[in-house]
Amino acid sequence: MLSEQEIVRREALQKIRALGIDPYPAAKFEVTAYAADIKQHYSETVAADGTKQRLNYQDIAIAGRLMASREAGKAAFGEIQDSTGRIQIYIRRDEICPDADKSLYKELFLKLLDIGDFIGVKGYAFRTKMGEITVHVTEFKLLSKSLRPLPIVKKDAQGNVFDAFTDPELRYRQRYVDLTVNPAVREVFVKRTKLVQAMRQFFVEKGWLEVETPILQPIHGGAAARPFKTHHNSLDTALYMRIANELYLKRLIVGGFDGVFEFGKMFRNEGMDRTHNPEFTAMEIYVAYKDYIWMMEMVETCLERVAIAVNGTSDAMVGDRKISFKAPYIRLSMTDAILKYTGINIDALDEAGLRAVCKQLHIETDASMGKGKLIDAIFGEKVESHLIQPTYITDYPVEMSPLAKKHRTKAGFVERFELFVNGKEIANAYSELNDPIDQRERFEEQMRLAGRGDDEAMPLDEDFLRALEYGMPPTSGLGIGIDRLTMFLTNNVSIQEVLFFPQMKPEKGS
């Protein structure tokens, strides 16, 4: 069932064809200027007698969507939106139609063109009486007809917005419309790309190698999460969508690369909310002969540079808080962090002692929780939310980190850090476990957890162990959540705002 406006546009399409005009022409349209450049660089001189001399953009071709039209009898104003923004156009009937036949202006331009149509315009730039830099149209060409009405967002001179296209469901399902009518949305995604490019360039300059590893994996390793399971028909075997690429990247370190990194989609079959999408982007990097202390310095140097590449400054607003990504960042061991925010020193405590602390702090526990989980519970409840400025929390309980190397001096802990910003984790790194015997024991411990019903415990990966047995140099590894980092650097609280196409339930009637 078509709406009235859709019917009108389909009728216009037929009339355009009847005029002998192809509403979807194949030929290229040579664009020679862009809205933002013209508005920024147009110049003219005004002589003493008031006559103006226009200095540039006097023979240009621009293309984009027609986003507004204001008709005034024998002349009309419109706005064209290209990839750089909008610029006003001005068209005069008797210039477009110098002869008696005025239909090109009156029929095609005024009646058959609609908001949303792509047109190409040739002409010259000038400044109107009102001071608006405008393209005076000498020729125009329909490049693609739009059959659906766009939501028209208008803004008055005071900057008040009318009829903003704000319904989140419509915006996410029809991101193309969102991008067309909400320029701020486009900006977020441009920043996301700048972020990834800056980080990639940082690693490339260090000489590290960008690689690709399997998304379909026979064993889902490298993280604690529930996977998506699928099936390969001709192999007749189960495959999992990767929840992490860690184990493959370490195999590459075994194979002799000094540094490898991958930006890739990860898939986790878990709940969705404003910080979790079933598929998300992680960057993981592994560098041989380094440790987690080195990695902290690398990360803060990298993030400072990334923040500047994205926003032009190392400061970022998150909500109404100013976060400084300028290196160096605070470093605090997990036990010191707990001491700082609770006043309790857990260093010497055994499991019973930790349980008593939880009770004292009104933190719920259950019998299955070991030392590591208890410490993590205290940290999660009492510390995390205080970590506003970028803060490294170091040295985690060994039980929670089956792929990290045991701490060089602290028994029961591993060489690991997580980076917290605004109370949320955005990065996770280890001195990687390269002792194959220890690694096998850690996997076996995970299997015991799985046997007790932990459906997120890591499965044992024989081939990965075989690789470690051949020998992996000491290596430091890091994972960064690219979506979350983008959220911080663009001041968004919802992951859906930094994903072009966030996962949605199927649309009704499709």
Place this chain on the structure above:
RNA sequence: GACCUUGUAGCUCAGCUGGUAGAGCAUUUGACUUUUAAUCAAAGGGUCUCGGGUUCGAAUCCCGACAAGGUCACCA
């Protein structure tokens, strides 16, 4: 998974204790040769998310479903 809120024209929203479905923008027709939320005049446009129920009568009240947002839980 639990709870709360929302779903009305292309968009943004009104719609009272249940009584013929409303506005602005957009659309259509007309006027206007420097407008910019253009203006002026007129017109058209609705499966009130879907399915039940109560009622003489439901956009409105009740039940259920679907979708979205939020809070929490889970998760990293």
